[in-house]
Amino acid sequence: MTNTVRFTKMHGAGNDYIYVDTFRYPIANPEEKAIEWSKFHTGIGSDGLILIGYSNKADFNMRIFNADGSEAMMCGNGSRCVGKYVYEYGLTEKTEITLETLSGIKTLKLQVDKGIVIAVTVDMGSPVSTGSVLFGDEFPYQSTQVSMGNPHLVTFVEDINQIDLPEIGPKLEHYPLFPDRTNVEFAQIIGKDKIRMRVWERGSGITQACGTGACATAVAAVINGLASRKSEIIMDGGAVTIEWDEVTEHVLMTGPATKVFDGEITFS
Numbered sequence: 013m014t015n016t017v018r019f020t021k022m023h024g025a026g027n028d029y030i031y032v033d034t035f036r037y038p039i040a041n042p043e044e045k046a047i048e049w050s051k052f053h054t055g056i057g058s059d060g061l062i063l064i065g066y067s068n069k070a071d072f073n074m075r076i077f078n079a080d081g082s083e084a085m086m087c088g089n090g091s092r093c094v095g096k097y098v099y100e101y102g103l104t105e106k107t108e109i110t111l112e113t114l115s116g117i118k119t120l121k122l123q124v125d126k127g128i129v130i131a132v133t134v135d136m137g138s139p140v141s142t143g144s145v146l147f148g149d150e151f152p153y154q155s156t157q158v159s160m161g162n163p164h165l166v167t168f169v170e171d172i173n174q175i176d177l178p179e180i181g182p183k184l185e186h187y188p189l190f191p192d193r194t195n196v197e198f199a200q201i202i203g204k205d206k207i208r209m210r211v212w213e214r215g216s217g218i219t220q221a222c223g224t225g226a227c228a229t230a231v232a233a234v235i236n237g238l239a240s241r242k243s244e245i246i247m248d249g250g251a252v253t254i255e256w257d258e259v260t261e262h263v264l265m266t267g268p269a270t271k272v273f274d275g276e277i278t279f280s
């Protein structure tokens with residue numbers, strides 16, 4: 013028997029996922045499909061798979077699978093694209109939407125112009141600082157660990173162009189200190205409110221941007237006295253604005269959400 017699934021390819025600052033409305037197309041084995049469909053040469057090509065579905069606690073539910081099939085707790089760029097998807101495909105008329113994720117319920121505020129969602133602000137909740145790491149001779153870095161629901165290791169360097177991310181990224185992702193693996197960010201302070209960041213994502217490798225990674229980087233910069241509470245994080249595929257609210261301690265992420273194309277995939 014063959015199955016056909018309609019999907020939408022979307023990206024947030026270049027971080028691209030395949031989005032499936034599981035109200036219409038339930039996916040029985042998302043881990044396998046994430047691996048198969050994310051492949052660039054033999055699949056659709058993406059950083060992973062995002063399922064939009066029913067929630068009895070919020071307006072919608074989001075599940076995120078990396079390109080290696082592992083499920084993550086949260087996806088910042090993905091949550092903005094889910095906001096655009098549910099609004100533009102008529103699943104809701106709301107411009108303030110609650111989204112259930114494995115890392116709790118997030119609130120999305122959509123900026124809409126003539127029916128098109130041009131930007132989304134996500135209340136990402138409170139970050140958890142999980143300490144700093146001083147690596148030995150192998151890696152000459154002091155890094156800051158921040159959890160945004162998912163784990164991030166942020167390292168500030170003088171010159172980000174000197175970092176060989178394809179070489180060091182996987183080594184840090186799998187470093188024995190991190191039994192659940194980690195996302196890896198290298199960042200350079202450009203000014204008190206501007207940070208350049210590159211990311212090696214757990215389960216997907218180098219991506220053009222990472223929303224939770226941008227939040228973790230902004231928080232780590234504040235913790236280390238390197239930046240103010242509101243900063244622009246410039247990644248390979250685009251920028252997001254991160255504000256770590258002094259009163260609520262919540263992190264607010266604002267950035268773009270872009271549709272690339274709709275498609276249909278048939279499999280047996």
Ligand SMILES: N[C@@H](CCC[C@H](N)C(=O)O)C(=O)O
Nearest residue numbers: 084087088089162222223224
């Ligand atoms: N790209 C995402 C994060 C996706 C999950 C991550 N790779 C993990 O395994 O924790 C984002 O925009 O936050």
